[in-house]
Amino acid sequence: MSFPDTSGHLSDERALHFRSMCCFIVPPGVLKKYSRDPGVDAATRKSLQDTYLETERLRGLREAHRIATLRDPERFLAGAAVHVPQQHLFDCMHRKGLPGKAVAAPAGGFKTVFDTTAKVVEFYKTVLGRNSVDNKGFDLASSLHYSKSYDNAFWSGSQMVYGDGDGKLFGEMYLSPDVIGHELTHGVTQNLSALRYEGESGALNESISDVFGTVFNQWLNNWPVTEPRGWLVGAGIMAPPAQAKGFTCLRDMVQPSAKHCLSPQPELYSQLDPTADVHENSGVPNKAFATFARAAGGQAWGNAIKVWYDTCINRALRSDATFSEFAGLTIASALKFGGATLQAQCRSAWNEVGVVLPNP
Incomplete structure (x- = not known):
């Protein structure tokens, strides 16, 4: 496992077989409920509402991409040539463009994401004998500071994305190790049963x-x-x-x-x-x-x-x-x-x- 490639691109063309299948840690119902809660301050309600709308926009892409993944004949195969997964970190700088600007020397939150993601890879490898999410050593990209006060984290189908939270209901979305493990597991499911998201x-x-x-x-x-x-x-x-x-x-x-x-x-x-x-x-x-x-x-x-x-x-x-x-x-x-x-x-x-x- 290595630090990011400063070119801003994944180092292996194997990444191209992934299709987007956005899966989020915070349910849309929670976002919707608290965006209408009069007990929550106006700024936080606005952040929750914006997150809900963005989450629904991204969720709308799911089904067609799920079917495309399901039709991948190689999703169960480890393949003859397996690779050691590398990590790539990016800074969205509070915009929605993905993956964002490459981060060459992880520090602060970027270092936390790098270290925890490495541990998820180790967990799957040592406990379950799996090599990254696709069992072929798929490189793992993570983007931080997505949008403004974004109250969610998600697996896009090809990478991890983390918002900063609104500070009142949610904090930075990478601070729970289980959240990182949760979202990366969506990548595993995508490569196996591709369970329909309904x-x-x-x-x-x-x-x-x-x-x-x-x-x-x-x-x-x-x-x-x-x-x-x-x-x-x-x-x-x-x-x-x-x-x-x-x-x-x-x-x-x-x-x-x-x-x-x-x-x-x-x-x-x-x-x-x-x-x-x-x-x-x-x-x-x-x-x-x-x-x-x-x-x-x-x-x-x-x-x-x-x-x-x-x-x-x-x-x-x-x-x-x-x-x-x-x-x-x-x-x-x-x-x-x-x-x-x-x-x-x-x-x-x-x-x-x-x-x-x-x-x-």
Whole structure:
């Protein structure tokens, strides 16, 4: 892994096979809700509204690009020639043009992003045996200071993009290691099942990123499954004023509906709203994984995450998979990694959230 190429271009033409498929850490519903909240100051409401409109503009590009990625015949193949991924950092200078100006000597926030991204690559390599997001050593580009007071971070389909936040609800969007892990995992999903970003498959897409993002954060901090902080999504991006109001995170995988979540979620399959945003319905598979990992004990980057990863690389996972189908694949993988005991723990976790399991 190296510092950026000051030419401002990715050093490898392999980057060209990626298509944009924007996936964001902050749900549009949260942006919309607080942009209309009279308890939020006018400047912050304006930042949230602008972020919502920009987020929706970028989200509108998703489906055509998802289909293009799905049709890539090489997305499952590691290839004969694999590469060591390099990093490239850029400064948008509060504009929307991507990738921005190349940064030659990372410092401050750029150094934080560089170091954390390197750790995500290490996590995937050492824990799961995967070489970057495409398993071929895809170079990773990150752009900071996107737009003005932009309250989101996203995987564009080819790179990471971070806003600075408004300072009242959100801070800099790279300050949570799990957020970086979450967004880069969208790149992994893009190269595997290309889960459709709507309905249950869309909720699974978001949940998979939450799962791998939080487990990466636990691995980074050497936290056991019993550490409550390890199951919070976006704790590091909550601005002090939001924390003062009792908001500790965006989402909590152990308690998705808890009041300390800025974006509370349903915990049971029976509570799902089929018209809701995928970030909301992801609470059900999130809780299933957290319940499973905590039952298995020890560290979540042991058998628990290996079961989920084995499911993600399973070619039987369809792009429009339902919760039930995904659950069935995890139960089969659990038997492979931990025998009947781990399989029973996995089945119990899905039962706890009310997902109807397929016939054995």
